[in-house]
Structure formats: structure tokens, C-alpha cells
Amino acid sequence: MNRPIGVIDSGVGGLTVARELMRQLPKEKLIYVGDTLRCPYGPRPKEEVIQFTREMVDFLLEKNIKMLVIACNTATAFTLEMLRNELDIPVVGVIQPGARAAIKTSQNQHIGVIGTEGTISSQAYPQALKHINPSIHVNDLACPRFVPLVEMGVLEGEDAYQVVAESLVPMKEQNHIDTLILGCTHYPLLSSTIQEVMGNDIKIISSGDETAREVSVLLEYYDTFSNGYHPPQHEFYATGDRALFENIANAWFDSPVEHIEIITLGT
Template identity: 50%
Template sequence: MPSNAPIGVFDSGVGGLTVAREIMRQIPNETIVYFGDTARVPYGSKSKETVITYSRQIVKFLQTKEIKAVVIACNTASAFALETISKEIDIPIIGVVKPGAKIAAQTTKNGNIGIIGTEGTINSGIYNEFLSKTNPNVKVFGKACPLFVPLVEEGLLEDPITYEMAGRYLDELLHYDIDTLVLGCTHYPLIRHTIQKVVGDKITLVNPAYETAKSLKDVLMTNKIESTRERPEHRFFVSDGAEKFKAFANTILPCEVLETKDINIEQY
């Protein structure tokens, strides 16, 4: 695969743009082909089998764009599908969970780590698994926050309702004396200010996006497939609502999104 080939990045919807943004910042020569599964969002409450089927279709689609690597920019899909898909393709693939767990293990001082995410991510126990491997002494406390994604999509980022809901979800975690909280869903960095206000300044919020971009950089170096392109032209595809997606993407990405295409993902 040529080094200047693009990197495929996908998510259930717009959340993965927080990961794409970090990749653009840290490795600006790389070209991104982004796919957001906006027709079938959210993934967080779906079964493992369904999330694997959807992820497989998306990777097949991305491979038609001659990508050199894949980033699963969605915690639920990383939790459920990374292992299976990595056996089915012959290009490098990474998720957001392992990098998130790594940085959380480095951040904690007292060893008590909280994880918030979708039902799928939390119930999979995958953060616990990776964290225990990294450091068997850490204690991990997970909490699913199903309303955060719809609240973000409704644009209630620093709203009293989001604050009240965050209070209810996080109250339990605060009793465990955590000093680190992993934002285990790519939507959550968009409400990090509200979450920080609820948990207070003594708890460090961890956004796996930063570490994921760093991991990707390492993978590209190891495989000697770093891009030398000076002005990469990123491309964006969705399964529904291209215009709505484009407008949202333009509010959070450092580049201008000129076009987003609707594709029929079920045919892959």
C-alpha cells in the first residue's frame, strides 16, 4: 500500500470527529477518509453481533478507497468488533479503547479509575480488561450514560439538564474516590466542561482521542507508511443526512469540509 494512501476512520456518527480532529492536529500530512454511520446511530445499545456486522460493512466500504490503515473511532465498535475485524483484514487497524486505557493507567495516582461510556462499552468490560493487563493493581469503576449521546446531538452541551443528568450518572463513581475519569465515548469530549464541573477539579478527565492519534502515528512509523503529502484532502461519507453532518463537522474540525457524500452502507 503506498504511503500516501488515506487512513480510514469510522464511527457510528459524528462522535468520531473528535478523533479525526486529533489525527489532523498530530499527523497533519495524513489524509483521512471518514465514515459516519448516521443512518444506524447509536451503536451503544446494540448487540455485539450487530455492531460487528455494521463494522465489517464499513471496513469493506473504506477498503474501496484504498486505505492503508483503519481507526475505529468509536468505543462501542472498538469494544465489540476490533478483535474480529483485525483477523479479517491485512492492513493495520487500531481502536480507541487500548490507547484510552493506557493513558488512564499513566494518569491515575491512587489507582481508582472511573470509565463512562455507552451500555455496550461498559457492559463489555473491555476497559477493565486492558487496564488490568497494564496494571493489575488499579481498580476500575464503570458507569453507562445512555442519555449523553442524545443530549450532545440535541446540542445541550453546557445546559442545566445535561448538568443534572451528569450529576445523577456520576454520583455513584464519586463515592469510589476515583482520581481519573475516562471519557469512554467519542461524543463525551463535547460535554467535557459540564462533566468537569460535576466531578470537580481534583479528578482528571482522560480523552482517548489524543492517545489514539499518538498510537496511530507509532503504527504508521513502525510499518514505514507515513505520508509525505503536504495538503491532504480529507473525504467524508455518511449513511444518512450528509448536509446535517457537514454542518456539524465544520463546527469542530480544523479543516473546512466542502463535501459529504451519502452512501448505501448496507450493500457492502
């Protein structure tokens, strides 16, 4: 089935998931929507996140997508079950895959989670982790300064290190954790700095790899793998600054990103 897979995010963070989807599923066409104009979603009220997410989904449904990937932890926490009930296509979030990866990785069952205010307040990760293993110990921390840093393209260097180091002080004090979930898809863009601050003994988990595996399983289950013979022409849409989106995308992907368009969502 040569219909595309839709991927949505509050901004550029979901590109970390999109890259892994491209790597694992090279025949599948992706249509990516990043709401860069209204990013970040983390501090926004739940109702607003739901509204903005619906607007991105409606845009993608017009593109006849065969599956939706919510590549935003805040949107996953607030809308995943709702969208699964409303849509007649498979809907994949990033929280459950990230939780599963962390449990497989942790040796001492002490896991840290960092994310936006919305994701952390939702308690979606502790619930997902404890649903799998009730004996898991979870320490979570909101890092509201990370997403604006990434959206500005400040991914490395002294400024990035200072923000990350200051933000992670409470998590570093939890010196019994051995695994840290990057509970926001923007955070892998800061992963080298986060690893430097936390130290090499801490295993860093981002959900892109596991999310792509889940997408692959669902494509097989529903027999909807693309059977195209030519490399897919992915499409990227953003609601904010095109040049900034393009710069970050080109820095993150192995080849230049084409077909970037600026769209308007809502009224």
C-alpha cells in the first residue's frame, strides 16, 4: 500500500523519529508536520495541545495517510488514546516504545525521565513503566528550557552545556539511576551534551528506534508495507520559520531535505 505515513510534532524534535523511520523503513514515504510557530507544547494547557494536534492530524488526513505517528511526547500523553478511538488508521505514540526500551536497558531498575512540563505532569512515563514492571523506580524532571534551545538551533557549545547542566542538577543528584529517558523528541538533538553532563555511566534512551520498530510491526500486521520501487519523496511542512527548520533538518539528516513548505493551521 503506497500511501504515506504521517508524522506530527510540536516543532523540529520529531525529526529524530522521522530519521529513524527513514533508516528502518526506506521504502516508506513520510509526510512530516512540525508546528514550529506554536512550539513548545509542554507549557500549554491540555485543551490547547489537543486542539493543535487535531489541526495537524486533519491536515495529514487530507493527504490520505495510512498511519499516524505522534512524534511528540506531550501530544502523545494528551491525545493518543483519543485519536486511536477516533481514527480508522493505526496511531503510534512515542511513550510506550521509550518505556520498553528503558526497561530493557536498565540493570538496577532505577530510571530517570526528563521531558516538558506537560509530559512530566501527565505522569505518562511512570505509568507506562510501572504498567510493564511495577517494581521500577522512576525519577522525573521537567526541563522547560530545552525545547526553546533546540528550536533556536543551539544544539552544542558553551551555551547549550550551561542550560543543560543547570537543568539537570536535580536529576544528577539522583545518583542511583542508571538509565535516562529523553521524554521529548527534541532532546535527542541535545543528546551529546546531555550525555556529557550526566556522565558515560548513564544510558541515554530516545524513543525513535523503538517507535520505528513498532511502526514496522504494524505495517506487517496490517499488510500495508509500501511496494514501491523508487526512493520515496518525503514531504515536510512547518508553521514557522522555513530557514531555521531547514537548517536543523539538514544538520540532522544524512542528505539535504527537500519539499519543505510553510503552512497555516487553525484560524
